[in-house]
Amino acid sequence: MNEEALRDLLASVRAGEIDPEEALTRLRHLPFEDLGFAHVDHHRQLRRGYPEVVFAQGKTPQQTAEIMARLQQGGVTALATRAGSDHFAAVRERCPDACYHEMARIIATAPSVAVEAGEYIAVVSAGTSDMPVAEEAAITAEYFGNRVERVYDVGVAGLHRLLAHHSLIEGATVVIVVAGMEGALASVVGGLVTAPVVAVPTSVGYGASLGGLAPLFTMLNSCASGVAVVNIDNGFGAAYFASSIMRARAPKREGARR
Numbered sequence: 409m410n411e412e413a414l415r416d417l418l419a420s421v422r423a424g425e426i427d428p429e430e431a432l433t434r435l436r437h438l439p440f441e442d443l444g445f446a447h448v449d450h451h452r453q454l455r456r457g458y459p460e461v462v463f464a465q466g467k468t469p470q471q472t473a474e475i476m477a478r479l480q481q482g483g484v485t486a487l488a489t490r491a492g493s494d495h496f497a498a499v500r501e502r503c504p505d506a507c508y509h510e511m512a513r514i515i516a517t518a519p520s521v522a523v524e525a526g527e528y529i530a531v532v533s534a535g536t537s538d539m540p541v542a543e544e545a546a547i548t549a550e551y552f553g554n555r556v557e558r559v560y561d562v563g564v565a566g567l568h569r570l571l572a573h574h575s576l577i578e579g580a581t582v583v584i585v586v587a588g589m590e591g592a593l594a595s596v597v598g599g600l601v602t603a604p605v606v607a608v609p610t611s612v613g614y615g616a617s618l619g620g621l622a623p624l625f626t627m628l629n630s631c632a633s634g635v636a637v638v639n640i641d642n643g644f645g646a647a648y649f650a651s652s653i654m655r656a657r658a659p660k661r662e663g664a665r666r
Contacts, residue, residue, distance in 0.1 A: 465490035469498035530580035534563030534587035544643030588612025591623025598632025
């Protein structure tokens with residue numbers, strides 16, 4: 409249940425198009441629905457602006473499918489992160505229009521709608537090995553209604569690659585930087601752009617990277633101002649934070665158009 413759907417339901421009751429008892433039936437599962445193994449939060453979008461997203465890792469395929477189906481019935485496009493092909497097979501049985509973004513490990517109950525104009529989030533990765541986390545960020549941001557521009561494999565081992573895309577990155581409203589190894593790319597980008605930078609350390613790297621702790625510490629100790637850091641491999645969290653910034657700017661953009 410999102411704000412628009414709730415307004416439509418109340419307007420239909422006021423207009424006499426829907427019986428109050430029928431409306432009560434539709435509202436009975438709000439704000440959450442108890443499935444026994446999960447409490448599905450149908451009010452998440454009303455409170456936070458975005459619907460609940462399912463973390464599939466650790467859940468059975470059947471549990472994931474049940475939650476996704478109930479969220480879809482609530483009127484939202486449901487997302488599941490850290491999902492495998494077995495999760496997708498179960499979800500597709502319940503939601504035939506579901507699609508699987510394999511590299512990002514994201515299931516969605518409907519295709520995303522590309523936003524091709526306006527302000528955008530740039531997702532920048534240091535290496536090709538960082539792409540799964542970068543794609544988790546990019547796909548999530550797109551499903552949250554953002555235009556996304558991708559710039560991959562432009563790490564500090566060859567800064568000329570990054571500088572070749574400087575105009576595109578500088579033009580972004582928010583930049584998500586995904587990097588493993590030593591994680592220096594976030595500081596470099598943070599020193600080049602005016603936009604806020606959301607840094608995502610990845611677990612990519614040899615032993616001394618300590619499963620992502622080395623880039624995490626580098627990013628936390630960045631000398632560039634305006635760099636926020638999320639947890640290791642948390643592309644979803646970066647996309648959520650970046651989308652919140654974009655959403656906060658929306659009223660200003662609307663006001664400027666008026």
